[in-house]
Every structure is written in C-alpha cells, then in structure tokens.
Amino acid sequence: MAKTENQNPAAQKKVTKKVTKKVAKKSLGQPELKFGGWQYASAPEGTDHVAIEDRYGLFINGEFVRPKSGKYFATINPATEKKISEVAQANGKDVDRAVQAANKALPGWRKLSGDDRARYLFRIARILLERAREFAVLETLDNGKPIKETRDVDVPLAAQHFFYHAGWADKLGLLFPGELPEPVGVVGQIIPWNFPLLMAAWKIAPALAAGNTVVIKPAETSPLTALRLCEVFAQAELPAGVVNVITGDGATGQALVRHPDLNKVAFTGSTDVGKEIQKAVAGRKVDLTLELGGKAAHLVFEDAALDQAVEGVVRGIFFNQGHVCCAGSRLLVQESVHDLFVRKLQRRMARIRVGDPLDKNTDMGAIHSAEQLQRIQGLVQAGVDEGAVLFQAKAALPKKGFWFAPSMFTGVTQSHRVAREEIFGPVLSVSTFRTPEEAVVKANDTSYGLSAGIWTDKGARILWLASRMRAGVVWNNTFNRFDAASPFGGYQESGFGREGGRQGLRAYVKLRSGLLPG
Amino acid sequence: MSVPVRKTYKLYVGGKFPRSESGRVFQPAGNDAVNVARGSRKDLRDAIVAARKGLATWSGSAAYLRGQILYRLAEMLESRRDAMVTELRLGGATPAAAKKELDNAIALTIWYAGLCDKVQSLLGSQNAVQGPFFNFSTIEPTGVIGVIAPDAPALVGTLALALPLLVGGNSVVALVSERAPFVGMALGEVAAASDVPAGALNLLSGHRDELAGEFAKHRNIDGLLVAGAPDAELTQAAADNVKRVRFCDLSKASWNNVEKLRALSWVEPFVETKTLWHPVAP
Numbered sequence: 110m111a112k113t114e115n116q117n118p119a120a121q122k123k124v125t126k127k128v129t130k131k132v133a134k135k136s137l138g139q140p141e142l143k144f145g146g147w148q149y150a151s152a153p154e155g156t157d158h159v160a161i162e163d164r165y166g167l168f169i170n171g172e173f174v175r176p177k178s179g180k181y182f183a184t185i186n187p188a189t190e191k192k193i194s195e196v197a198q199a200n201g202k203d204v205d206r207a208v209q210a211a212n213k214a215l216p217g218w219r220k221l222s223g224d225d226r227a228r229y230l231f232r233i234a235r236i237l238l239e240r241a242r243e244f245a246v247l248e249t250l251d252n253g254k255p256i257k258e259t260r261d262v263d264v265p266l267a268a269q270h271f272f273y274h275a276g277w278a279d280k281l282g283l284l285f286p287g288e289l290p291e292p293v294g295v296v297g298q299i300i301p302w303n304f305p306l307l308m309a310a311w312k313i314a315p316a317l318a319a320g321n322t323v324v325i326k327p328a329e330t331s332p333l334t335a336l337r338l339c340e341v342f343a344q345a346e347l348p349a350g351v352v353n354v355i356t357g358d359g360a361t362g363q364a365l366v367r368h369p370d371l372n373k374v375a376f377t378g379s380t381d382v383g384k385e386i387q388k389a390v391a392g393r394k395v396d397l398t399l400e401l402g403g404k405a406a407h408l409v410f411e412d413a414a415l416d417q418a419v420e421g422v423v424r425g426i427f428f429n430q431g432h433v434c435c436a437g438s439r440l441l442v443q444e445s446v447h448d449l450f451v452r453k454l455q456r457r458m459a460r461i462r463v464g465d466p467l468d469k470n471t472d473m474g475a476i477h478s479a480e481q482l483q484r485i486q487g488l489v490q491a492g493v494d495e496g497a498v499l500f501q502a503k504a505a506l507p508k509k510g511f512w513f514a515p516s517m518f519t520g521v522t523q524s525h526r527v528a529r530e531e532i533f534g535p536v537l538s539v540s541t542f543r544t545p546e547e548a549v550v551k552a553n554d555t556s557y558g559l560s561a562g563i564w565t566d567k568g569a570r571i572l573w574l575a576s577r578m579r580a581g582v583v584w585n586n587t588f589n590r591f592d593a594a595s596p597f598g599g600y601q602e603s604g605f606g607r608e609g610g611r612q613g614l615r616a617y618v619k620l621r622s623g624l625l626p627g
Numbered sequence: 628m629s630v631p632v633r634k635t636y637k638l639y640v641g642g643k644f645p646r647s648e649s650g651r652v653f654q655p656a657g658n659d660a661v662n663v664a665r666g667s668r669k670d671l672r673d674a675i676v677a678a679r680k681g682l683a684t685w686s687g688s689a690a691y692l693r694g695q696i697l698y699r700l701a702e703m704l705e706s707r708r709d710a711m712v713t714e715l716r717l718g719g720a721t722p723a724a725a726k727k728e729l730d731n732a733i734a735l736t737i738w739y740a741g742l743c744d745k746v747q748s749l750l751g752s753q754n755a756v757q758g759p760f761f762n763f764s765t766i767e768p769t770g771v772i773g774v775i776a777p778d779a780p781a782l783v784g785t786l787a788l789a790l791p792l793l794v795g796g797n798s799v800v801a802l803v804s805e806r807a808p809f810v811g812m813a814l815g816e817v818a819a820a821s822d823v824p825a826g827a828l829n830l831l832s833g834h835r836d837e838l839a840g841e842f843a844k845h846r847n848i849d850g851l852l853v854a855g856a857p858d859a860e861l862t863q864a865a866a867d868n869v870k871r872v873r874f875c876d877l878s879k880a881s882w883n884n885v886e887k888l889r890a891l892s893w894v895e896p897f898v899e900t901k902t903l904w905h906p907v908a909p
Contacts, residue, residue: 287891288892384866384867384869385866387862387866388862388863388866391859391860391866392858392860392862399869401869556868571905575901576767580901581900581901581902582901582902582904583901583904584904585904585905586905586906587904587905590760590904592756592757592758594762595754595756595762595764595902596764596900596902598900600899600901601849601869603869605871607900610754610764612750612752612764615895620892622892622893623890623892623896624873624874624892625856625857625873625874625876626857626872626873627862627865627872627873
C-alpha cells in the first residue's frame, strides 16, 4: 500500500504493475476446486399450497369488488410466460371510489388510539410471517425472482416493516423534537414491480402507523402479492377502507396522483415518472416523497478484502436480476488491482446459477418482463457499439421465459451509456480510478444519488469517502443491505424523502410548524 | 450641514458587491431617487456559481464555527442598529416597526446560530438493524438553495428563510424584497463583516416576476424556498431536476412573531439523510 502512494506517477505505475502480477499468481494461480462438473440436483419449492384465483377484483372498502371499467388483464409468470391470473384495470371511477373509501375511513382511523393502531399492525406482521411461505412462492411466481430471495429477503423484511412501524403508532410524540405530529390524511402510493410485497409493506406500514389511510397501486406486471396482502388485512380485521388496493397500468396511476382528495403521494419508480408526478401534484399542497432511479458507484480499493469485495459486487449487481434501483451498477476498481479483480469476478460470475426461480439453488431468476428484457438488450448493444468489452457468464438459459446471463462490461468510460443510464438488469460496468479523489469525482458524476458502495480496509478512508458520496445510502464493505429501522432514499434526481427508520416515518406526518409542500 | 453621502445599492455575490451585469437599475416604489441594481438571469447564474463554491467552504466548516459566524452576524446587526433601522425606514417602516423588526432579526439569528451544532444530533440517528452491522444516519446539506423572500418584512423575511438553510449547511441565493430591497442588500454588508464565507450567502435584488421562474428552472439549484402560497408553475419548472420545493405562506402577524419563525422543521426539508452501513467483526 505504502508503495503505491509514491508521488512519482511513473514509479507508481511500475510498482503497481509488479504487485499486481505477484498477487495475481498467488491467489488466482491456485487451481480452482472442481468436483467433476457435478450439477446441483433440482430442488423446486412446491406451489400446491398457494391457491390462486382465476381473477382478482379491486380491494376497496374492505372487500374485493368488480372494477367499474369492467376490464381485466393477465399477469404472467416471467419464467414460463404462462398466465397466472387476471387482475382488474381500474379506471378513473374506480380510483375515485377507492379514494372516497380511504377518505371515509380516515376520521375513524386517525381517532383510534395509537395503541390500537399498533395492535392492528402487530397482527399484520404476525400473520404475514405465518403465511410467509405462501407469499414467497406467490412472489416468485409473479415476479420471477428466485425463491431464495423472496423467502429470505422480501417476505421477512416486509413483515419487519409492519412490526417496526407498529411500535411507532403509539409513540408519535417521540418522532420529531418539539412537535406533536399529525397524520397527513389520505395517501396515494404507487409501487414498482421489482419488490412488489416489500414495497407495499414499506409504503403501507408507516402510513398506517401515523394514522393515514391508503390507496395503493401495485405494478401492473406484479400485482398478486399486494392483492394477497388484502387477505392478511382481512384476517387482521383491519377496519374497512383503511387500505385500498387498486390494480392497473400507468393510466390508473395518473388518475390516482391527479385525484383532488389526496393529501400525500408516495412513489417509487423511474426518475422520468417521478418528475411527472412532482409536476402533477404541484401547487396542490400535497406532500410528496419520491424514491427514483439510481446508478450507484461501487468502489473497490486495492487494500480491500478482494474476495469479500467480489461477493459484495456480485450481490450488488446480480441480486434480484439487477432489478434494483440501488444496484451497484458502476464498478470503479483501483487501477492496480483491476485486472486481478476482473478475473476474480469472471470466475465468480461463471458460478452464478441462473434458471427456475422456484428452485432453491437458483441464484438468479427470470428478467421480469419482455419489455424489460428488451431494454436490457438494447443498452447492452449500446455498450458493445460504443466500444466497451462485454463478458457474459456461460449460463444455460431456459428456452421459455425472459432470461439474461450475468454480464459485465470492462473498458467503460464515464460517457458510455452503460455508465450513465439505469439498466435495471444484471449488467455491471467496470472502469478504474487511481486516487481516492478521482474515485469521488467519478462516483459523483451522475444526476442520480441513491446509493454507493465502498470496499477498503482503511477506516479513515471509508469515512472520508462516505462523506463525499452524493448518495442516500452508503454501504461500506458490504452492499444491498436493508432494514426497516434504516432510512433508505436518495439525493438529487434519485428523489426525496426517506423510507424506513425515524426519518421514513417523518414523511407520513404533518408537523405543526412545517413549511408547505411544493 | 453638508450634502449627505448616498449609497449605491449593489448585489452581494461571492462575497463581493457587483452591480448588475445588465447595467440595469430600478427604483422601488416611493423611492424615485434611489437606484437599486436590477439583477438579471446572468447575475443569478453568477450567484449560483459562487454559491456552489460557497457550499464547499460553508458545509466543510465545523458546525461550531458556523454557529460562531452566525452569532457574529447577530453582533453585526446589533452594532449597525442605526444603519439598519435607516434602511428599514427607507423601505417604508415606521420607527417603531423598524426597531421591532431589527430586534426580531437579531433574536432569530441568535436562535439559529445556537442550532448549528445541535441539528446533526437532532435529525441524525443510529439505527438498530438486524445482523452484525453498525448503521447510522447523518444529515448533509441539500446543496445550493434558492430563496424568494417576501416583500415584507424585508429583513426578517430574508433571514427567516435563509437561516434554516444555512444551519443545514446549504449555501443560499436569495432574491430579497422587491418593494423594499434596501435592508436586504445591507444584509450583505453585515454578512461580509461577519466572516460568512464568500458564496455561502448571496443576495440579489430585482423583479420577482422576472427571476423567480429562473430560480425554479436552473438545474444547478438543488432546492427552492419561496415566500407565499404554493405556486404550481414554479414547482413544475423545479421538477426538471427534482428540486426540493417548499413554500412559506405566513400571515403578517406570524412574520412579526419571532417564536413562529424558529423551527427545526424548516431546516429539515433542505437536508439529506445519508445512511452508512458497516459490518461489525472481530
């Protein structure tokens, strides 16, 4: 390490070259353990205990109702392209009915004591855990993500959000110094398809804890777990109208954010749509929180625990097929270890098991939709056209469904589209830096600002770097960790407001001394 | 008695006092003999560049130091009491109202000065997450914030909006009262004498109709705090780079009640929460 801090760049280059070679021989030169090419036996999770209706209505005022639009559309399993069920397409009248139901339920819900609101939320958390396996399987079927993730991440975290916020419902006076917070009112929420249940939980739980009522629209391609959550609400005997779930496409979402009786809108999705929503609610005294896109920088320094960093980088970009707004999609490796690190990554990527999402051994499932697959393919083609070097793991991809092999671009420059645009898929772009200062400049060279990752063994450097990252979450020597107690959300064009923690709940209350929303 | 020495009212940008690059001036109502610089779009852009530099200095200084600088601002207001009252009176205030407003301005400044080194503890947190991780949230400034101050009160209006932003570590570009810009521009002279770093606070005078939309549109402004009722057009323009936008629509009585202007909740919309994770291991 001390050697590379040499001020003479020529000498530095020489030294790092030598070091790289030596290290390369030592750690990658060792023979890889291979067990005769044995394959994993398939270990699919059963689906027989998950009863799925042929058709779902809208959940309004505590019951499933037929849409006034009379229209339904199919939701498919992205791993097989087979239709799973049909859900309703809510139109303006349906949206209005849902908002009216939420409005009607508001006085009773906000008047309820914090203790009682807490008990409903605790109940929901418990029931969700009791039915965890059912939710995990359904999520995997509808979304395409591996059962390993729905079972170990999505569902437990969703339950935690209800449990965590339950404990806030009777403690709102502790939320903000010197204030007695009040509920905002009726909240309209729009969530994306990448974490359908988790997003629903982390939007609904804080809203309810603070005494608001909710109209939520899940994504059109992954509505089933949010609809099943309504069964949990019913089991918990949550008062009618406190949560209303309406399904539909972008038009439904537009009708929702334009509804005059909303007091707050919370949106998670793309930056483009987020800007449209900010415009749509402008001047209406509607509170707004936006959790938008990202293009996270993931920095690896030469002194980092490289093998751990490889795991972190893999988790950062291939978790959930890379359909993660905070994915570590821009890997910045210190020049001295670039070649070695890339080789390690390639070896690791070759071991990622892509396939049947229901198989408990599967690491990476299906791309969520044909449309998303097309977008990924388009951007990867742009990367190739612009001269970056593409590496793709040799994965045997199933014939049916939407699939994309774990991919990595090296030789990426700051101006390449794959370094600037959110791909939202399993595609890593790799470039290099020499000094911490350069790393900061490159990491912040984006209009996004959701997350960042840092791998180095130097504590002081971590804090120095982390304080310079223009990003709302900074993972240090780890990546893609989430918790209900931990605020999540972005800087700059990645949006505003936080979700999780005290700061997240803050976005669901009104403070007496507060300024007016834009 | 000799002929009084008059003052040219200039902009306050990057710690300096330039005239408007446009060469334009305006005469606020009832003051036909006084020429005040009429800031232009280009002046605004210059101020934003200065504020971007000022942001690094201001947010990079210790909270304790920022508190001392803001307290110094209060000291300077006090020591220039006569001059500030004169500026307020030039803007149409009665002697009693001018004195009251200056008292409020000083009280407000002292309150926010003392908040600088507490706001991190009040809005940040350590978070109890699952697993072997140390997790904490700190606050950082949103960045360069545009302020459109109310016409009245001319001094307290500008300070009440700028101070919470400065406490959060932001740099500020403020458009002062159009009707009574004198005291707002004199505030620049007070700031310059208080060790407020160049660019941390920038003050423009000019026409609100001409400039407010430019504040909202400019992509190098990160947030917007506007006196008055919510204005859809401004927010729509501001959405182009997802600016944080807030409006401050107070009654006359509230603007004159210093208690109502001291609020941690005014700091909070213009700070960003950053959450750090690190594993815990032997």
